[in-house]
Amino acid sequence: MGRAAAYFYGRLFAEAPPLRGMFPPAMDVRRDRLFGALARVVWSLDGSGSHDYLAQLGRDHRKYGVVAEHYTAVGNALLATMRRFAADGWDTEVEAAWVAGYTAAANIMIQAAEAHAGPAWWPAEVIGHERRTPGIAVLTLRPDPPLEYVPGQYIDVQTPRWPRVWRSYSIANAPRPDHTLRLHVRAIGGGWVSSALVMHTKIGDTLLLGPPVGTMAPPADPGRDLLCVAGGTGLAPLKAIVEHVIGAGRETAVHLLFGARTSAELYDLPDLIRMEAAYPPLRVLPVVSDEPSYDGVRGTPPEVLGRFPVWADQEIYVCGPDAMVEETVRRLRDDGVPAARIHRDAVRR
Numbered sequence: 001m002g003r004a005a006a007y008f009y010g011r012l013f014a015e016a017p018p019l020r021g022m023f024p025p026a027m028d029v030r031r032d033r034l035f036g037a038l039a040r041v042v043w044s045l046d047g048s049g050s051h052d053y054l055a056q057l058g059r060d061h062r063k064y065g066v067v068a069e070h071y072t073a074v075g076n077a078l079l080a081t082m083r084r085f086a087a088d089g090w091d092t093e094v095e096a097a098w099v100a101g102y103t104a105a106a107n108i109m110i111q112a113a114e115a116h117a118g119p120a121w122w123p124a125e126v127i128g129h130e131r132r133t134p135g136i137a138v139l140t141l142r143p144d145p146p147l148e149y150v151p152g153q154y155i156d157v158q159t160p161r162w163p164r165v166w167r168s169y170s171i172a173n174a175p176r177p178d179h180t181l182r183l184h185v186r187a188i189g190g191g192w193v194s195s196a197l198v199m200h201t202k203i204g205d206t207l208l209l210g211p212p213v214g215t216m217a218p219p220a221d222p223g224r225d226l227l228c229v230a231g232g233t234g235l236a237p238l239k240a241i242v243e244h245v246i247g248a249g250r251e252t253a254v255h256l257l258f259g260a261r262t263s264a265e266l267y268d269l270p271d272l273i274r275m276e277a278a279y280p281p282l283r284v285l286p287v288v289s290d291e292p293s294y295d296g297v298r299g300t301p302p303e304v305l306g307r308f309p310v311w312a313d314q315e316i317y318v319c320g321p322d323a324m325v326e327e328t329v330r331r332l333r334d335d336g337v338p339a340a341r342i343h344r345d346a347v348r349r
């Protein structure tokens with residue numbers, strides 16, 4: 001992957017030098033991200049359910065300044081890379097099929113981008129910045145023009161400190177009349193953009209936001225109760241969904257399990273307790289996994305979930321570290337919860 005990606009970018013910038021300006025000065029930051037997305041495009045050319053993904057990718061790439069001609073340069077560089085790194089099975093027939101598939105995929109992306117009338121990106125003023133722990137901040141942003149989204153979706157964010165580097169964060173609130181958005185950001189281990197957002201961003205700064213993406217959305221069946229299982233800052237999209245459900249005014253019962261490693265990391269608990277007080281059908285259960293002296297419920301979210309009777313009737317949302325999400329979903333499935341009632345985001349980062 002490393003050598004193939006380096007070869008691909010070498011070819012791409014040789015063929016179309018102006019494209020170099022669309023990438024971060026330090027290429028390793030985004031290199032594997034774009035190459036990973038392209039790899040997914042290439043392997044999804046069997047047409048199975050890839051149309052929506054490609055259309056979204058095309059719309060999303062407008063924020064990089066991508067236009068139709070660039071797809072030819074990318075296609076040529078990818079083809080050269082495939083020829084060089086593919087195993088023995090690569091021949092003229094495979095190549096012809098691949099070119100046809102890439103052209104079809106590029107056309108979907110180009111058409112989706114051209115058909116999309118909204119902005120490619122939004123400037124957003126930072127109007128709130130709360131350091132909840134040394135490594136976690138909650139930012140409040142005001143995009144102008146307003147950015148419309150579905151609770152549960154996420155956006156790419158760029159800070160002036162790292163031009164052309166985008167990182168994804170979930171929007172942590174349901175749409176508000178004043179169009180402000182909240183982000184929950186953890187700096188530690190989170191890379192350059194997260195560190196800049198937590199440590200070096202102030203009220204009055206301007207960030208750039210990409211279009212909202214992601215498939216997580218509030219329940220289609222408003223009659224069902226809700227179970228949300230959040231790990232760390234994975235709370236963000238679930239809080240947006242809970243706010244939306246509360247706002248719908250149907251008195252839906254909601255259980256929100258909020259897991260952290262230590263009690264100090266329960267960074268949004270005061271706010272969740274306020275929500276609980278204002279909306280009695282909401283039950284917030286904080287759980288802590290790595291602090292033996294904690295006198296509340298201890299364990300990881302999937303462990304704690306296993307201590308309850310089966311969650312047979314709820315619509316279930318899970319978000320957090322990948323391993324936590326996998327383990328939670330596995331346990332729920334083992335308990336007989338149908339896959340269709342378990343929601344997690346399919347495409348991320």
Ligand SMILES: NC(=O)C1=CN([C@@H]2O[C@H](COP(=O)(O)OP(=O)(O)OC[C@H]3O[C@@H](n4cnc5c(N)ncnc54)[C@H](O)[C@@H]3O)[C@@H](O)[C@H]2O)C=CC1
Pocket residue numbers: 168169170171184185186230231232233234235236237258259260261265287288289290299300301302319320321322323324327
């Ligand atoms: N900031 C955001 O907007 C969003 C973040 N995320 C993801 O959520 C995650 C949050 O990470 P942190 O806050 O650093 O979480 P963390 O590492 O502090 O852990 C949070 C919770 O997950 C549990 N956990 C961790 N590893 C586990 C495992 N292997 N098995 C079972 N439970 C486990 C912990 O016990 C704790 O309860 C990140 O992976 C992030 O990518 C997802 C969506 C949105």
